[in-house]
Amino acid sequence: MTNFAYIDGKKIAYDDIGSGIPIVFIHPPGMGRYVFHYQYRLQKKFRVIFPDLSGHGDSDRLHEHENLIVEYGNEIISLLDTLHISTAVICGYSAGGTIAQYLATHFQDRVKGLILFGGYPVVYNTLLAIEHKLGFYMAENHPNLYATILAKSHTKNKTVRKLLIKHMKKSQKEIWARYYEEVLHTNFYDEVDKLTMPILLIYGTRSDVFNRYNRIFRKKNKRIRIVFFKRTNHQTLTKRWTLANEEITRFCNRIMIKK
Secondary structure (H helix, E strand, C coil), X not given: CCEEEEECCEEEEEEEECCCCEEEEECCCCCCHHHXXXXXXXXXXXXXXXXXXXXXXXXXXXXXXXXXXXXXXXXXXXXXXXXXXXXXXXXXXXXXXXXXXXHHHHCHHHEXXXXXXXXXXXXXXXXXXXXXXXXXXHHHHCHHHHHHHHHHHHXXXXXXXHHHHHHHCCCCHHHHHHHHHHXXXXXXXXXXXXXXXXXXXEEECCCHHHHCCHHHHHHHCCCCEEEEECCCCCCHHHHCHHHHHHHHHHHHHHHHHHC
């Protein structure tokens, strides 16, 4: 059942299910909370929280903002406050990992652990920059077509595809586009070595545009665990969801043991 929190006058939609260590999942531009469709199964082991960032899905539209990264980071913190959660594991997928890294660097005391699927601290290679610019263009000019393309790239399951497309079509196209643009110009390179919480990075071996960023993380922070899924591209959360959920479970169980 969808819940709603009112943050700074905006209605934020989220699902909060299960019990145990809380995990907050942050979606990339446009996709909304249902991109984590298969991670809902983790409710059997953990408390899993899936918000639609403002301007996405079932949340209110966003009319004024100075910096989306900061806006969304503060939304997550306010949601945690509303739910009386002092610390949580933060899981960001793709560009959603930028919001997760903002939280890890600016609210370290609230982040029990950091998980990034296809994460990157800065966009430094041409191909990834092009992907962000293409995402900006498609979201602004052809959002319905782009929703279909993204859904098909994530899963062959027709039911899940329809769910993703329907949800993405609710997203505010200018915010969808702006999200891509601001991630493109955000840089957390100098912050990686300052992160002290447990960190898990997961990449697909067939997505060199993204997985090459593991070298930055590995070089800057020796405490990070990095996992590669073989014969998999960027969409590890949906295409290899069983392995993804196993890694999330293993990571969170270790955090609970160390508690």
